[in-house]
Amino acid sequence: MKDHIVISKATIDRLPLYFRTLRLSQEEGIDIISSEELGQRLGVTPEQIRKDLASFGQFGKKGVGYYVRELIGNIGEILGLHYHWNIAVVGIGHLGSALSNYQNFTSLGFNLVALFDASPEVIGKTVNGVVVESIDRMTEIVRDRNIHIGIIAVPAVYAQGVADKLVSAGVAGIWNFAPIKITVPDKIRIVNEDLSVGLSSLSYHLSRSLHEND
Numbered sequence: 001m002k003d004h005i006v007i008s009k010a011t012i013d014r015l016p017l018y019f020r021t022l023r024l025s026q027e028e029g030i031d032i033i034s035s036e037e038l039g040q041r042l043g044v045t046p047e048q049i050r051k052d053l054a055s056f057g058q059f060g061k062k063g064v065g066y067y068v069r070e071l072i073g074n075i076g077e078i079l080g081l082h083y084h085w086n087i088a089v090v091g092i093g094h095l096g097s098a099l100s101n102y103q104n105f106t107s108l109g110f111n112l113v114a115l116f117d118a119s120p121e122v123i124g125k126t127v128n129g130v131v132v133e134s135i136d137r138m139t140e141i142v143r144d145r146n147i148h149i150g151i152i153a154v155p156a157v158y159a160q161g162v163a164d165k166l167v168s169a170g171v172a173g174i175w176n177f178a179p180i181k182i183t184v185p186d187k188i189r190i191v192n193e194d195l196s197v198g199l200s201s202l203s204y205h206l207s208r209s210l211h212e213n214d
């Protein structure tokens with residue numbers, strides 16, 4: 001990778017889409033794909049794809065295209081998927097159960113190794129082959145199972161407390177689904193997911209087109 005270049009967030013955000021589309025193409029038996037074909041499948045211009053990939057190195061052959069298997073490996077490596085991160089979900093309610101059952105995480109190379117909850121009604125249940133443990137056992141389990149990433153799916157009022165516990169237990173990254181700003185030390189990577197943003201954005205665009213038709 002060209003490490004002297006600052007890669008934009010937009011480019012990094014497009015890489016998983018390239019990765020997913022390349023994997024689908026591979027499943028369809030496609031060995032070589034051009035940036036035009038890839039762009040058509042994604043709704044992204046071929047120039048954008050070439051520019052994004054060129055930020056990380058020289059991929060593909062001029063006049064031939066990208067070797068699908070090779071590019072999947074390259075993008076997977078750029079995304080760090082070859083590390084096979086161990087993940088834990090905290091809060092096994094509606095969302096936590098759905099996330100824990102999401103097979104795509106496994107196919108991307110993430111290992112779901114622990115589930116935590118505070119409710120006696122949930123502790124002891126098995127979701128996707130993993131037993132739900134008490135949050136009180138988090139410190140020892142995060143250490144013993146070498147957990148790198150904690151996913152927070154608890155009600156907002158408990159989210160900061162859960163984040164503090166995950167950090168002191170030793171995770172390196174947090175994916176937060178609770179609709180609240182969480183504070184973590186600088187060395188911890190945090191990504192906040194707010195599903196209401198997507199829906200509100202859709203509402204904004206729909207209401208604008210309604211006004212235009214008035």
Ligand SMILES: NC(=O)c1ccc[n+]([C@@H]2O[C@H](COP(=O)([O-])OP(=O)(O)OC[C@H]3O[C@@H](n4cnc5c(N)ncnc54)[C@H](O)[C@@H]3O)[C@@H](O)[C@H]2O)c1
Nearest residue numbers: 091092093094095096117118119135153154155156158178
């Ligand atoms: N359900 C959704 O579609 C959805 C979508 C986006 C975001 N969210 C957010 O995700 C979070 C969970 O939502 P939900 O609908 O799954 O709620 P839920 O009530 O179904 O589940 C919450 C779970 O967290 C557990 N819990 C509570 N405090 C805890 C603690 N301190 N430690 C460990 N576990 C604890 C509860 O026992 C319960 O099992 C909320 O912050 C919500 O706003 C939910």
